[in-house]
Amino acid sequence: MQVTTLSFENLHNHGELFANMLRARHKTFIQRNHWELPEAMGMEFDQYDTPASRWVAVHEFGHVLAGVRLTPTTARCGIYSYMIRDAQLGLLDAIPRDLLHEEAPVAPHTWESSRVFVSDSVPSKMRLRVQCSLIDEMVRAARGLGATSLIGIVPEHSPRLARRTGIDCVPAGPVIETDDGDRSVCVNISLASKLH
Numbered sequence: 001m002q003v004t005t006l007s008f009e010n011l012h013n014h015g016e017l018f019a020n021m022l023r024a025r026h027k028t029f030i031q032r033n034h035w036e037l038p039e040a041m042g043m044e045f046d047q048y049d050t051p052a053s054r055w056v057a058v059h060e061f062g063h064v065l066a067g068v069r070l071t072p073t074t075a076r077c078g079i080y081s082y083m084i085r086d087a088q089l090g091l092l093d094a095i096p097r098d099l100l101h102e103e104a105p106v107a108p109h110t111w112e113s114s115r116v117f118v119s120d121s122v123p124s125k126m127r128l129r130v131q132c133s134l135i136d137e138m139v140r141a142a143r144g145l146g147a148t149s150l151i152g153i154v155p156e157h158s159p160r161l162a163r164r165t166g167i168d169c170v171p172a173g174p175v176i177e178t179d180d181g182d183r184s185v186c187v188n189i190s191l192a193s194k195l196h
Contacts, residue, residue, distance in 0.1 A: 001060045001130070003137040008051040017064070019043060021057045024064040028117040033182075036094070047080045048114065054145065056137045058130050065126075066118040066134040070142055073110045073151070082112040084151055084186060095153075099186050100173040105151065111142050113152035113189070135167060139191055149190050156183040168192070 004014060011018050022043035029035045029044050037044050049055075052075040058066040071082045080086050085104035087095035122130050142150055156175055173186035 001058065001065070001133065003056065003058050003133050005137060005141040006055040006057060016062065017057055017059060018055065020059070020062060021055055021064045021067045022049075024067060024119055025115055025117060028119065029115070032120060047077060048075075048083055050075070050077050052077070054141055056134060056141055058133050058137070063121070064119065065122050065130050067115065068113055068117075068134060068138050069115045070138065070145070070147075070150075071112045071114065072108065072145070073104070073106050073112055074108055081106070083114050084112055084153065096176055098174065099153070099176055102172070109146060109148045111145065111147040111150050113138060113142075113150045116152065116154065139167070143191055147191060149188060151186065151188055153184050153186050156185050158185075158187070 004017060006014060006018050006021070022045055026039055026042055026044040030037055030039055038046055048069065048071050050071075052072055054070045056068045056070070057064050073082055073085065075082055079091065082104075083092065083095070084099065085106070086092050087099055088097055088104045090097050116134075118127060118130055118134070138150075151172065153176070154169075158169070168190040169187050171185050172188045176184045176186075
């Protein structure tokens with residue numbers, strides 16, 4: 001199992017990995033979760049997949065097992081910044097505006113974690129190892145980018161998993177329930193406790 005942080009600067013060094021990650025996101029978010037998202041050629045993408053972002057992929061033999069996108073909260077692309085802030089500003093219909101207790105941060109030391117997934121194809125006996133690899137690399141990559149904190153939308157019970165992996169993760173908004181019964185929450189993740 002390998003873990004790679006991708007950027008527009010290094011995509012060419014990793015063959016099909018970026019495309020395979022977008023394909024894995026398609027399987028997770030469009031095929032499994034039935035989210036209405038942009039797609040092309042079996043890949044899911046959106047307005048936040050820009051050169052400002054980074055993508056962490058856990059992979060084995062070209063197959064993407066898990067992934068996450070990191071976007072600076074200072075990012076700008078047309079009218080968009082980052083997903084949580086844009087939802088709060090009313091730019092995204094699928095995410096409620098009241099997802100945070102406070103105003104969404106815009107700071108060079110705070111990055112957004114989004115499009116977090118673990119593939120359904122990962123066997124249950126391997127899931128925790130894959131999740132830990134993803135979290136460890138996400139933290140390492142974010143710290144390398146100068147982040148001291150992350151903000152993200154995660155399944156409601158993810159803060160418990162975060163504590164098991166040594167992440168300081170606290171809810172930052174109310175529980176959001178979708179029409180299909182999924183429950184998520186915005187969280188703040190402090191990276192200070194994961195310095196190595």
